[in-house]
Amino acid sequence: MSARTLLATAAILCVPAVAIAQTAPTITSTVTVGFSSASLDGIPGANIDMTTTTLDMQNDIAFTPNINVGLDFGMSMTDIDIAGVPFSVEADLLSFAFEPSYHFGNGAYIGVYYRSGDLDLSIVPLPITLGVDTSQMGLFAGYESGPLWVEAFYGTSDSSPSLPGVDITDYGISASYDVMPNLEVFGHLARTDISLGGASIDLTAFAIGADYDFGNGLSLYGSYGMLDVGIPLPVSIDADQFSIGLSYDLTAAGSSIPALLSLEYTSSTVDLGPLASIDVDSIGLGFTIPLGHNGSLTPLNSSTQVARGQYRSAVSGTLASRR
Template sequence: MGQLSNFTFAFCGAVALSGAAYAQQFSGAATLGYSHSSISNGGGDVNSWTLDAVGDLAFSNNMTLGMVGSFANIDPDGAGDLDAMDLGLDLRYQFTNGARLGAYVDYASLNPSPGGSIDLTSYGVMGGYEADRFNIDLHVGVTDTSPTIAPGLDWVDFGLNVGYDVSDNTRLAGHYIVSNLSVGGGDVNLTSFGIAADHHFGQGWSAYGGLSWFDIDVVNIEMVSASVGVGYDMSQVVNVPVQLSLELARNTVNASGGGFATDMDTIRVGVTMPLGQNTRAIPQNSAAAKIMRPRHNAASTALSMAF
């Protein structure tokens, strides 16, 4: 793990510094969002304020620096607030034949109030291929926890992310991520799988949706999520590059070992501003956006889609 950590941070730092003088263009989006969730079986309501942003900074030396950030204040009825933060960087080199190699660093923090924070730091290497309308990326890495979940814990992440532009107005994408936690001769697998679509109808209207599944194998707990949303580009009527969005989502949690099941129905609204070269963007607070551009471990990916 130490060698992988040293390589990842050295690669990101060295190439980012050497490429800073070659900045060519930036594209991204930021979304300010609010969500209201109702939990079945007397679970109460949850209100959340979120800020999500993504960006890609391309350099003229075939390097691209990818950035993601997410901040959430989660306020459940009858309990203290939760503050969640998720930050990520990846650095990729694009070869002329379409292949690409890179490295990533992710940091996620969940801070209950009152109580101490739970932090996850993921880092590793990635490789993939990009054509005109198709891309595929693989990654392998490790995750460190603070505080330590268990002495001697080894957390290894494997992931696949695929995207396909059906047309200039329609994109499909999905991911499959497995996080293997090993300690004391035992193993636990956290698995995240999702597929999503985004379509622009024209005249400012768009629609998006996604399906995802998260599983913890040893304790037989799974979360199945479905969402659908609609967006409107306000630049069609006023000279403001802002998109408004509304999303409906349902998360169903099942614990087959204990016979427990509950649903969480969520309404999300968002205000999205395209950044840089982008003129339109999927709302970054949507489940579909998190499916299309997941985190590099299964736990952070599942949490990012929950609220």
């Protein structure tokens, strides 16, 4: 899928969502437009730079006090430039999530989720394009009361083209707690088991983060995450990531339009054992707008979204944190 097609799709989806959010108080929406620049070190003889533009939208539709439907949309376009190479790589990712849920009125709720992803890799200016479609579906259950929120999930993942004889299972838990009115802590643990006939690959992702509101429009947030990959080979593969960001609510400066500006630094290290150790440093910008009733001012392009439990797969969460 080309970048032009992705932008057209995003525009078609965003226009009606904005209109609905302005007229229906039972719809909560948040939109973030983001940009990031990253450099990759650790591959011998290669100097790699990446620039990424993102558009993310989260919608929560409350049909009744008990029935909610979440509709999420995400788009990212990444240009990968390798010094000394006469071509570049473009990676376009389009994602969609559908999550209906039933709330019992005592803080407990249950639901089902479906998330799809369309990844296209193009080599420019060569006429070479590779595409992979992924999907995740499953069940989740949670409890939210006062400052506490906790949720567990279980599901499966698939891909197209499909891999014969491969079964993928996802499960995990997420939680957050408001320690005080201006301090929130949150965490996420996800496990993805990939069965390859007689062999298996296990991915375990863990992330924890916090968000502190200074009360003058400024907020400081950050997270730390780890990924451990268990493979049937005498090679250890793991990764870790640290991110810290600063956001500012424009309404604190007298703006009549609620919006948030954010700046975030992220540092990642991927350890491939005796093969290589890759470091990725990136700087990201975000512009977030809440739409409708009580929209969130959390930047959706932040790496802390993994620690907040936004992704129900160790694989998709890891890829999203490195956009």
